Amino acid sequence: MDRRTLLGTLAIGAVGAGLHAKGLGPGAVDAKPAGNPLADYAARPFDFGTGLPGLGKDLLAEHLTLYKGYVGRTNALLKEVLAAERTGQAGPAVQELRRRLGFEFSGMRLHELYFEALSASAAKPSGTHxxxxxxxxxxxxxxxxxxxxxxxxxxxxxxxxxxxxxxxxxxxxxxxxxxxxxxxxxxxxxxxxxxxxxxxxxxxxxxxxxxxxxxxxxxxxxxxxxxxxx
Ligand SMILES: [Fe+2]
The missing domain is CATH 3.55.40.20 (Iron/manganese superoxide dismutase, C-terminal domain)
Known part of the structure; x- marks a missing residue:
């Protein structure tokens, strides 16, 4: 199983299953920054095209925009927190940044888990699995x-x-x-x-x-x- 650690000790998701949004097959994208622990997170290219049955194009497009906001703010906060830590700052300002990081990072990862498992051609649950x-x-x-x-x-x-x-x-x-x-x-x-x-x-x-x-x-x-x- 592909496990991810969230917030140090908190693992809430596996993101190794690949994308199942329109046009992207399993394993199409590896969300992990390759080899560079300081690499920015990249917004994953989910594409729901003209929408999914029951979820309209505009709703999904807006939702994907919100997701990209989480990715951008996660990257910005990671930089800000690390810069503060490297200069020895430990006061309320950096403490608040860490709190916000938990919100933004979790928002990013949860949206990936959600979008990754949404598909117009979804497989039904297998009774034998x-x-x-x-x-x-x-x-x-x-x-x-x-x-x-x-x-x-x-x-x-x-x-x-x-x-x-x-x-x-x-x-x-x-x-x-x-x-x-x-x-x-x-x-x-x-x-x-x-x-x-x-x-x-x-x-x-x-x-x-x-x-x-x-x-x-x-x-x-x-x-x-x-x-x-x-
Ligand atoms: Fe959302």
């Missing part, structure tokens, strides 16, 4: 898990619904990430995340349409990607 079997063993059935996952995604608040795996035990859990970086289960691996910030759905579904949006996302989840993260 170990992930499917683990879901059934945990919740009783795939449908029961989805009901709980949807309930997670429609919790009050701004954040993300997530299906996580604890790599230490294999245990699955649904989780809620508040904003991007809060209430995260440290060390757990994000198998699936759904963005439920208002920008993810209000344009197409209105402010009260989050449940309809989550229903629309369900058939777009590419289980080839999710299963690869398991």
């Amino acid at each position: 170990p992930l499917h079997q683990a879901i059934t063993a945990t919740w009783g059935s795939f449908d029961a898990w989805w009901a709980a996952f949807k309930a997670t995604c429609t919790m009050t608040g701004i954040g993300w619904g997530a299906l996580l795996k604890d790599p230490a035990t294999g245990r699955l859990m649904n989780a809620w990430f508040q904003d991007h970086e809060n209430a995260v289960a440290v060390g757990a691996q994000a198998l699936l995340v759904v963005d439920v910030w208002e920008h993810a759905y209000v344009k197409d579904y209105g402010a009260t349409g989050r449940a309809k949006y989550v229903d629309a996302v369900k058939p777009l989840i590419d289980w080839r990607v999710v299963e690869k993260r398991f």
Whole structure:
């Protein structure tokens, strides 16, 4: 499994599965800076073309623009924090920059996990895959898990619904990430995340349409990607 460490000890996602947005096949992009630990992060070239069934072109284009903002601010903050550290600064200004870095970096990575698993030609979950079997063993059935996952995604608040795996035990859990970086289960691996910030759905579904949006996302989840993260 391809694991990423987030914020030092916090691993919330695997991004090695490649892109499944329009025109990009598995493994098309390696998101890791190659060989240079100080290299900037590059916005990954997700392209949803004229939109996805249930998610319009304009909504997705706006969402991708927001994602690029997270990437740019992550790069800027990393530079600012390091410059401060190299000159021995440790006061409130650099402390606040570190807090913002957690927000921006997590926002960047979560969007990559989300977009990477969205596809107009999504693969359905495989009943024979170990992930499917683990879901059934945990919740009783795939449908029961989805009901709980949807309930997670429609919790009050701004954040993300997530299906996580604890790599230490294999245990699955649904989780809620508040904003991007809060209430995260440290060390757990994000198998699936759904963005439920208002920008993810209000344009197409209105402010009260989050449940309809989550229903629309369900058939777009590419289980080839999710299963690869398991
Ligand atoms: Fe978003």
